[in-house]
Amino acid sequence: MKERQKSIWVFGDYRNYYQNRVTLQLISKAVDLARVIAAEVCAVVVGHDIEEWIMEYTAHGADRILAIDHPSLTSYSTEHYLVLMERLAGERNPDIILIGATDFGREFAPRLAKRLKTGLSADCVGLDITSEGLLVQIAPSFGGNMLAEIVTDKHRPQMATVRPGTFKEIPHNYERTAIVERLPLPANLPVSRVRVVEYERAAQKGHTIENATVIVCGGRGMGNKKNFKKLDELARLLGGDVGATRPVVYAGWAEHDALVGQAGKHIKPKILFSFGISGAIQHTAGLGEANFIVAINKNPQATMMKMADVAIAADASDLLNNLIKELKKRIRD
Amino acid sequence: MLNIVVCIKQVPMVNELPWDEKTGTLRRDLATGMMNPACKRAVEAALQIKDKQNASITVITMGPPVAEEVLREALAMGADRGVLICDRMLKGSDTYATSFVLAEVIKKESPDCDLILCGAYTSDSETAQVGPQLAEELSVPAAAYVENLDISGRTLRVRRLVDHFRETLEMECPALVTISMERYEPRYASFAGLNRAFVERDIAVLNADALGITAASLEARGSRTKVRRVFIRKAQKGNVMITGAAANAVGEFLDKYQRKISAVIGKSIESKNQT
Numbered sequence: 074m075k076e077r078q079k080s081i082w083v084f085g086d087y088r089n090y091y092q093n094r095v096t097l098q099l100i101s102k103a104v105d106l107a108r109v110i111a112a113e114v115c116a117v118v119v120g121h122d123i124e125e126w127i128m129e130y131t132a133h134g135a136d137r138i139l140a141i142d143h144p145s146l147t148s149y150s151t152e153h154y155l156v157l158m159e160r161l162a163g164e165r166n167p168d169i170i171l172i173g174a175t176d177f178g179r180e181f182a183p184r185l186a187k188r189l190k191t192g193l194s195a196d197c198v199g200l201d202i203t204s205e206g207l208l209v210q211i212a213p214s215f216g217g218n219m220l221a222e223i224v225t226d227k228h229r230p231q232m233a234t235v236r237p238g239t240f241k242e243i244p245h246n247y248e249r250t251a252i253v254e255r256l257p258l259p260a261n262l263p264v265s266r267v268r269v270v271e272y273e274r275a276a277q278k279g280h281t282i283e284n285a286t287v288i289v290c291g292g293r294g295m296g297n298k299k300n301f302k303k304l305d306e307l308a309r310l311l312g313g314d315v316g317a318t319r320p321v322v323y324a325g326w327a328e329h330d331a332l333v334g335q336a337g338k339h340i341k342p343k344i345l346f347s348f349g350i351s352g353a354i355q356h357t358a359g360l361g362e363a364n365f366i367v368a369i370n371k372n373p374q375a376t377m378m379k380m381a382d383v384a385i386a387a388d389a390s391d392l393l394n395n396l397i398k399e400l401k402k403r404i405r406d
Numbered sequence: 407m408l409n410i411v412v413c414i415k416q417v418p419m420v421n422e423l424p425w426d427e428k429t430g431t432l433r434r435d436l437a438t439g440m441m442n443p444a445c446k447r448a449v450e451a452a453l454q455i456k457d458k459q460n461a462s463i464t465v466i467t468m469g470p471p472v473a474e475e476v477l478r479e480a481l482a483m484g485a486d487r488g489v490l491i492c493d494r495m496l497k498g499s500d501t502y503a504t505s506f507v508l509a510e511v512i513k514k515e516s517p518d519c520d521l522i523l524c525g526a527y528t529s530d531s532e533t534a535q536v537g538p539q540l541a542e543e544l545s546v547p548a549a550a551y552v553e554n555l556d557i558s559g560r561t562l563r564v565r566r567l568v569d570h571f572r573e574t575l576e577m578e579c580p581a582l583v584t585i586s587m588e589r590y591e592p593r594y595a596s597f598a599g600l601n602r603a604f605v606e607r608d609i610a611v612l613n614a615d616a617l618g619i620t621a622a623s624l625e626a627r628g629s630r631t632k633v634r635r636v637f638i639r640k641a642q643k644g645n646v647m648i649t650g651a652a653a654n655a656v657g658e659f660l661d662k663y664q665r666k667i668s669a670v671i672g673k674s675i676e677s678k679n680q681t
Contacts, residue, residue: 089569149571152547176568180550183501183535187542192502192630195533209634213532222634266547271574275567286670311671319529323443329587335532336587343670355532365666367659373647383663385648385655395656403660403675 079112079206082167082230083135084158084182086175087118087126088149095173097133097242099235102200103171104134104243110206112168113137119157121147127253132245136252143258148272151181152265159188160259167230169208171200174234182234192225193232196335198239198358208233213335213354220354236358238339281338282331287313288342290333291389292356293320294349294370300390301326304348307393310400316340318356334359349389352376369393408461408557409519410452413508413540414445414480416473417530441476444525447590451583452523453484454590455557462486464516468496468507474609482595482603489515493614495624501535503628508536509543510617515610521562522582526551537584547577553588 081103086096096116103114115137116130123142130138141157162170162185170185172178174196186193198220199211208231210223225231282288289308295301301321308315317327319334333340334356347368350356352375360366360380368381369389378384385392416439441449452463465480467473468491477488491511499507512519522544524537534550541548554565560579565572566586595603614620646662648655660667664676 088571092570176551179534180538180568183533183538184542184548186535186630187502187505187539190630192500193535194631195501195531195535221636223631224634225631228630266577267549268576269573270563270576271572273572275570275572311667312673313671336527336529344667367663373649378647381645383646383648383659385659387649387652387655391652392655395652396659399653399656399660400675403664403677405674 077166079107079110080115080137080165080167081107081112081169082115082117082162082171083130084170084172084178085116085118085123085126085130086173086178087120087123088177089175090126090129093173093175093237094242095175095178095235095237096130098237098240099171099173100130100134101243102235102240103169106169106200106202106208107136109202109204110168112206115139115167117158117161119146119154120149121145128247129245131249131251131253132247134243134249138251138253139256140253141256141258145258145262148269149177150265150267150269151177151184152267153262154181155184155188156262157259158185161256162189162230168206170230170232172232172234174236178234182232186232189230189232191228191230191232192223193234194223194225195234197233197235198354200233200235207231213358236335282314282316282333282340283338285314285340286343287311287346288316288333288340288344289313289346289348290316290318290350290356291321291327291348292318292350293324294351294389295321295326295393296349296390298324298326300393303390303393303397306397307346307400310397310404311344313342313344318350318353347377347381348393350375350377352378352380408455408459408521409516410455410461410463410521410523411512411516411519412445412448412452412463412465412480412485412523413536414449414465414467414476414525415442415528416440416467416469416476417442417528439472439475441479442525442528442530444527444529444585444587445476446525446592447587448523448525448585449480449483449485450590450592451555451585452521453593455521455555456484459557464489464519466491466508466511466515468492468499468504468511471611474611477609478603478607479595481607481609482599483593484599488607488609490609490611491613491617492611493619495614495619495621498629500629500631501533501539502630503624504536505539505543506627507614507617507619508540510619511612512544514612514617520560520579521557522546522580524582524584526584526586534584537582541582544580544582546580546582548582548584549575549577550584551586552583553586555583555585 113136116135194210201209316333317331335358463485527534
C-alpha cells in the first residue's frame with residue numbers, strides 16, 4: 074500500500090511582499106524540514122490576481138501550490154481565509170502548517186489552530202524536526218532571556234507562527250516548477266461577519282528607528298530617567314536614534330515609540346550601542362540584524378555583553394558621560 | 407444595558423524582576439504581580455463606554471489566589487463585578503486551554519454579554535493568542551490589535567493599524583476585541599474606588615468543578631502544546647572585552663574603532679594624536 078504523502082504547508086501572506094519576505098523564509102525552512110521526513114512543501118495562496126505569488130513561491134522552493142483566486146477575496150479577510158484554510162486542511166491533513174508572525178498571521182493562526190483543534194506556538198525563533206516528524210518549536214518564554222522548546226505531540230497538524238527574519242529565503246530560480254492546483258471558491262462561503270469600512274495602506278513614515286544606521290539603546294542599568302535622557306545627546310552626536318527596553322518604557326523613562334524588541338521595533342543599525350541592558354530575549358529579539366554591537370554593562374556576564382562585538386565592563390551612565398565628553402572633543406565635520 | 411466582559415491577566419512586574427543569578431531565570435515565586443498593561447487598557451476601553459452609556463463591566467481572570475489583586479484593581483477603576491477562576495488543575499494551561507476555560511466562565515457568568523475585551527498581548531508570554539481563540543470558542547466576530555472602538559446601538563466600529571494597513575471594521579454585537587497599547591491610557595483608581603474595591607466588594611471565586619470542567623473535558627479541550635524544556639539563549643558574538651576606568655575605556659574603545667565609527671556617522675572622530 075502506498076504511504077500517504079507527508080506535507081508541510083506554508084500560508085502565503087503576501088500583503089507586504091516587498092517589505093516582508095517571511096513567507097519565502099518559511100518555504101525555505103519547510104524545505105529543510107521536509108528533507109528530514111520526506112515530505113512535500115506546499116504553499117497555500119488565496120486572494121485575487123495571485124499569479125505573481127504562485128510564481129514567486131514556486132521559484133523559492135515550493136513543490137505544490139494550492140491556489141484559490143476569486144474577486145471576492147480581493148482584500149485580506151480573516152474570516153474568509155479561516156473558512157478556506159479550515160476546509161483545505163480538513164480535507165488534506167497536512168503534518169505541519171507554518172504561518173508568518175505578521176499582525177495578520179498572529180490573529181489568523183490562533184483561530185485556525187482552534188478550528189483544527191490543535192496546538193500553536195507563537196512567534197518562534199527556531200524550528201527543528203525529529204526523524205519521527207515531531208516539530209520542535211523554539212519560542213521566547215518566561216518573561217526573560219529564556220527560550221522554550223514546545224511540541225504538539227498528540228494533535229495534528231502541528232502549527233507555529235514564526236518571527237519574520239528568523240530564516241533565510243532560498244534564492245529564486247524561475248526555472249523551477251511546482252504542481253499548481255487551482256481550486257474553486259466554495260459555493261457556500263459564508264458572508265464575513267466583519268465588514269471592512271475603510272482599508273488603506275498607511276503612509277510610510279520617513280525617518281524611523283527601524284531604518285536608523287546608529288542606535289543608542291538604554292536599559293534599567295542607566296539607573297534613572299535623568300541619566301537615561303543623556304542618551305539623547307550621544308544619539309545627536311552620532312546622528313542616531315534612541316531605543317529603549319521594556320522596563321524602561323514602563324518606568325516612563327522613554328516613549329513606547331522607542332521600544333526595541335519583540336513587542337516593539339525591529340532594528341538593523343550599522344552600529345548599536347547598548348547601555349545597561351541585560352539582554353532579555355524580549356529585547357534581543359528585535360536586534361536580529363544589528364551589524365556591530367557595543368555593549369556597556371557593569372556585569373561582564375550579562376547576555377547582552379556576550380552578544381556584543383565590543384563589551385565594555387563599566388557603569389553604563391559613567392561610561393556614557395565620558396564617551397559624550399570625549400566625542401565632543403574629537404568630532405570634526 | 408450593555409454587558410461588557412473584560413478578560414485580564416496578572417503578570418510579573420517587569421521593572422523589578424527577581425532574577426536567579428545562577429540560572430538566569432525569573433523567580434516567578436518572588437515576582438510582584440501587576441495587571442498586564444494591555445489588559446489595563448482593555449479595562450479603560452470598557453470604562454470609556456460606561457462613561458457614555460448604561461453598561462455593566464465584569465472582569466474575569468484565571469490564576470493563583472493572589473491574582474485576585476488585579477480584579478480588585480479593575481473594580482477600583484470602576485468595573486462592577488470580578489470573577490476569579492482558580493484551580494490547580496488549570497495550572498500550566500496553554501492558550502488553547504485558557505480560551506476554553508474563559509469561554510466556559512463567560513457562558514456561565516455572563517451568558518448575555520454584548521462585548522468581550524482582552525489585552526492584545528501579555529507582557530510575560532506575548533503569544534497574543536488567547537483573545538482570538540476565545541472568539542472562536544464563543545463563535546463571535548472579532549478584531550485584534552484595536553486602537554479605538556465606538557459602539558452605536560448593536561454595531562461596533564473599530565480602528566486598527568495592522569501590517570502597515572489602516573483598517574476601519576464594523577461588526578454586530580456580541581463581538582470580541584483585543585486592545586493594543588496605542589491608546590486608552592488607563593485612569594487612576596480613586597481613593598474611594600480603592601476603598602470600595604477592597605473593603606466592600608466580593609469577588610466570585612470559581613474552581614474547575616463549579617464550571618463543570620473535569621479531567622475528561624480538559625483531555626478533550628485542554629492544552630495541546632507541551633513545553634519540553636527551557637534554556638538560555640546562546641550568546642552569538644563575544645569578541646573584545648574592554649575593562650578599566652570609564653575614561654580610559656572610552657579612549658581605548660574610540661582609538662580602536664574610530665575609523666569604523668567615522669565611516670558610519672560620516673564625520674571624523676579620529677584622534678588628532680593618532681595617525
